[in-house]
Amino acid sequence: MATKTDYLFRIEPQDVDFTQRAKISSIMTMILNTAGLDADSKNFGIEYLNKNNHSWVLSRMSLEIDFRPPQYSMCKISTWVNEYERLLSTRNFTLELENGDSFARAVTQWAIIDLNSRTAINLSQHGLSENGTLVNEPSPTTKAIRIGNITPTKTKKYEVVYSDIDFNKHANTVSYIKIALDMLPIAFFENENKIRLDMHFIRECHLGEILSINSDIRNNQAHFEIQREDNSVAFRAFLNISY
Amino acid sequence: MATKTDYLFRIEPQDVDFTQRAKISSIMTMILNTAGLDADSKNFGIEYLNKNNHSWVLSRMSLEIDFRPPQYSMCKISTWVNEYERLLSTRNFTLELENGDSFARAVTQWAIIDLNSRTAINLSQHGLSENGTLVNEPSPTTKAIRIGNITPTKTKKYEVVYSDIDFNKHANTVSYIKIALDMLPIAFFENENKIRLDMHFIRECHLGEILSINSDIRNNQAHFEIQREDNSVAFRAFLNISY
Numbered sequence: 028m029a030t031k032t033d034y035l036f037r038i039e040p041q042d043v044d045f046t047q048r049a050k051i052s053s054i055m056t057m058i059l060n061t062a063g064l065d066a067d068s069k070n071f072g073i074e075y076l077n078k079n080n081h082s083w084v085l086s087r088m089s090l091e092i093d094f095r096p097p098q099y100s101m102c103k104i105s106t107w108v109n110e111y112e113r114l115l116s117t118r119n120f121t122l123e124l125e126n127g128d129s130f131a132r133a134v135t136q137w138a139i140i141d142l143n144s145r146t147a148i149n150l151s152q153h154g155l156s157e158n159g160t161l162v163n164e165p166s167p168t169t170k171a172i173r174i175g176n177i178t179p180t181k182t183k184k185y186e187v188v189y190s191d192i193d194f195n196k197h198a199n200t201v202s203y204i205k206i207a208l209d210m211l212p213i214a215f216f217e218n219e220n221k222i223r224l225d226m227h228f229i230r231e232c233h234l235g236e237i238l239s240i241n242s243d244i245r246n247n248q249a250h251f252e253i254q255r256e257d258n259s260v261a262f263r264a265f266l267n268i269s270y
Numbered sequence: 271m272a273t274k275t276d277y278l279f280r281i282e283p284q285d286v287d288f289t290q291r292a293k294i295s296s297i298m299t300m301i302l303n304t305a306g307l308d309a310d311s312k313n314f315g316i317e318y319l320n321k322n323n324h325s326w327v328l329s330r331m332s333l334e335i336d337f338r339p340p341q342y343s344m345c346k347i348s349t350w351v352n353e354y355e356r357l358l359s360t361r362n363f364t365l366e367l368e369n370g371d372s373f374a375r376a377v378t379q380w381a382i383i384d385l386n387s388r389t390a391i392n393l394s395q396h397g398l399s400e401n402g403t404l405v406n407e408p409s410p411t412t413k414a415i416r417i418g419n420i421t422p423t424k425t426k427k428y429e430v431v432y433s434d435i436d437f438n439k440h441a442n443t444v445s446y447i448k449i450a451l452d453m454l455p456i457a458f459f460e461n462e463n464k465i466r467l468d469m470h471f472i473r474e475c476h477l478g479e480i481l482s483i484n485s486d487i488r489n490n491q492a493h494f495e496i497q498r499e500d501n502s503v504a505f506r507a508f509l510n511i512s513y
Binding site for chain 1: 282283284287288289290293295299302303306431432433435436437438439444448451452454456459477
């Protein structure tokens with residue numbers, strides 16, 4: 028049995044929005060960087076999988092934020108894996124400030140894909156359940172909920188550009204939610220209380236592709252769907268903010 | 271007389287492009303964060319100026335990059351001010367890796383504006399030449415060159431969104447160059463040798479404004495001009511890459 032591991036981050040000037048508090052996308056970046064560092068340090072990360080031409084891919088994520096920390100805050104992220112299903116592993120995160128105040132938590136579900144066939148493989152192939160990486164501690168919140176088709180009330184075209192892409196020349200994970208949240212009136216983030224965000228990462232988007240960003244915004248809730256040029260859905264999200 | 275001051279940064283996963291090396295915009299972010307930290311630590315930064323409803327504004331910047339460091343590199347930025355003219359002060363930067371290898375340098379020119387009238391004020395009003403902040407050391411390269419009108423060969427519309435804005439709800443300094451470089455074929459950044467970038471920050475752009483990003487790209491050079499809705503020029507840049 029493993030134990031939780033802690034990582035430290037600082038909220039830098041480029042991480043905050045016009046309210047001078049960390050953007051949701053910056054909090055997601057901290058979380059995903061933690062996942063990468065932790066998996067690599069325990070020898071079941073991208074580095075290890077790439078040797079077999081496999082890679083981790085984020086499939087679903089739930090994120091709850093109680094408050095967004097101000098610029099220059101020091102944050103501690105604790106992470107642990109508590110489940111290996113046939114195709115998905117569950118990695119958890121809790122986020123707190125230096126003084127111990129908890130401000131966010133997340134549950135992520137990851138698949139391993141074969142980089143040639145781009146399909147998910149059975150996790151048992153890597154013997155992850157038996158490698159001592161599981162931590163016997165429940166997830167800090169519920170997994171991402173199901174999100175169905177939406178009837179968009181607002182649509183915008185978006186071209187995947189240089190700043191969005193990773194080493195595969197695919198739009199990186201955080202760019203989906205950044206592009207989606209840029210559709211909202213900024214009043215959403217002026218004085219919000221708690222945030223809950225559920226996300227499904229369904230397909231990859233490529234450099235130069237013209238995406239349709241569809242949204243259905245009602246009061247303090249928003250559904251998002253990102254469609255590729257071939258009309259297939261690449262990403263879905265549901266945002267719920269309390270004021 | 272003051273001395274140079276050093277700041278440390280790490281190239282994080284969100285700072286690199288598809289080549290896994292630091293983006294130009296990330297290097298600019300490190301440089302501008304350094305300027306803010308150094309000025310605040312010596313009591314002539316935004317915090318001090320805001321008391322008089324004044325603020326520093328970046329007017330021009332030259333940036334030379336010999337090579338872009340890979341992910342997780344530790345970088346040391348040294349900074350010093352070596353000139354106060356009537357309206358512009360000159361702040362310099364040299365960037366090196368942990369092993370002492372120099373990889374970039376920059377010269378920035380800053381004005382102080384009155385936040386009500388949005389006009390530049392005479393620097394002597396704050397007695398900066400006499401406050402012991404000058405360092406008697408030449409700039410590490412030439413200041414930004416003059417950049418005239420361009421005849422664009424490619425134009426793109428761009429709406430200023432939530433992710434681009436600072437606390438004033440203006441597009442932040444780095445967003446201009448990010449938007450401009452997103453116009454280039456990514457081959458520009460695949461195997462480049464040295465980079466020289468000259469930038470003029472002329473006017474502010476506001477949330478929701480639809481900008482025209484004009485470019486004239488020839489071989490290994492590119493001119494950029496960002497125009498606001500009223501056709502006034504907000505930003506100009508000249509990029510020169512050697513291969």
